[in-house]
Amino acid sequence: xxxxxxxxxxxxxxxxxxxxxAAIATALGGNLxxxxxxxxxxxxxxxxxxxxxxxxxxxxxxxxxxWRWLRRDLDEMVQRIVLEGLAFAFIIYLPIAALLVNLRxxxxxxxxxxxxxMLLSPALLVAIGIVLAWRRVQ
Amino acid sequence: MTxxxxxxxxxxxxxxxxxxxxxxxxxxxxNALERGKYDPSLPLAFRIARLFGRSIEDIFSPD
Numbered sequence: 001x002x003x004x005x006x007x008x009x010x011x012x013x014x015x016x017x018x019x020x021x022a023a024i025a026t027a028l029g030g031n032l033x034x035x036x037x038x039x040x041x042x043x044x045x046x047x048x049x050x051x052x053x054x055x056x057x058x059x060x061x062x063x064x065x066x067w068r069w070l071r072r073d074l075d076e077m078v079q080r081i082v083l084e085g086l087a088f089a090f091i092i093y094l095p096i097a098a099l100l101v102n103l104r105x106x107x108x109x110x111x112x113x114x115x116x117x118m119l120l121s122p123a124l125l126v127a128i129g130i131v132l133a134w135r136r137v138q
Numbered sequence: 139m140t141x142x143x144x145x146x147x148x149x150x151x152x153x154x155x156x157x158x159x160x161x162x163x164x165x166x167x168x169n170a171l172e173r174g175k176y177d178p179s180l181p182l183a184f185r186i187a188r189l190f191g192r193s194i195e196d197i198f199s200p201d
Contacts, residue, residue, distance in 0.1 A: 075163040077176050137170040 013082070016062075016069055017127070023058035024119045030055020031115045081133040088129025089122050141198045144172040146190045161185055 034052050037043045043051065070082060103110045111117075147157050147168075154172070158165040161182065170176035178186065178198075187194045 075167050076179050076182060077167040077170055078164055137166075137175040 013069075013074075013078075016066060020059075020062050020066070021123055023062045024123055026058045027055050028116055028119060077137065081130060081137065084133035085126045085128075085130030088132065089125035092125050092129075093122050139177050139198055139200055140174055141171065143168070143186065143197065146192075146197065147172070160189055 030051055033055070034048050037048050037051065042048075070079060074082065100110045100113060143157075147154070152160075154168045155165045158168045161168070162185075163182065167176065171178060183194050183198060187197055190197065
């Protein structure tokens with residue numbers, strides 16, 4: 001007897017990645033609003049702290065969804081590809097970040113790291129890592 | 139590692155998607171297994187062997 005036809009699409013993963021990028025954008029938007037509010041004297045210190053914290057809530061929700069997706073919904077090969085993508089991002093990001101911090105401490109010129117660089121770089125590195133791992137099994 | 143997955147699947151007239159459904163993995167995983175690009179975990183290797191009624195050694199062999 002033939003099993004029912006079954007096709008796994010990359011849809012849920014792409015949607016989740018898109019949601020993650022949107023959550024990062026929300027966090028960055030919150031950061032921007034906090035800076036604007038500080039310069040304009042809006043909200044007060046407690047309000048700005050609240051806004052800064054609320055802007056990160058989508059990322060926390062995304063982390064929960066991501067964890068469930070990784071543990072329950074992916075088959076073993078795709079799970080491995082995603083984990084390799086995360087490992088790639090960690091391995092590349094950490095030494096670069098450490099180098100930039102040390103160079104800045106030593107007084108050398110380093111590119112200015114703003115919140116967008118700090119938040120979007122890991123997301124980009126994860127995407128690159130997943131693509132590299134995916135190409136290896138194709 | 140080499141395997142006879144493609145041969146065994148063809149002998150049953152199954153598509154990669156149908157085999158994937160039977161094994162509860164993605165079609166991409168079946169494709170990677172058949173092309174020798176991905177080695178399965180032991181639980182998946184047992185599921186494959188059980189599905190085809192063979193031993194793991196009948197299906198998979200080291201290079």
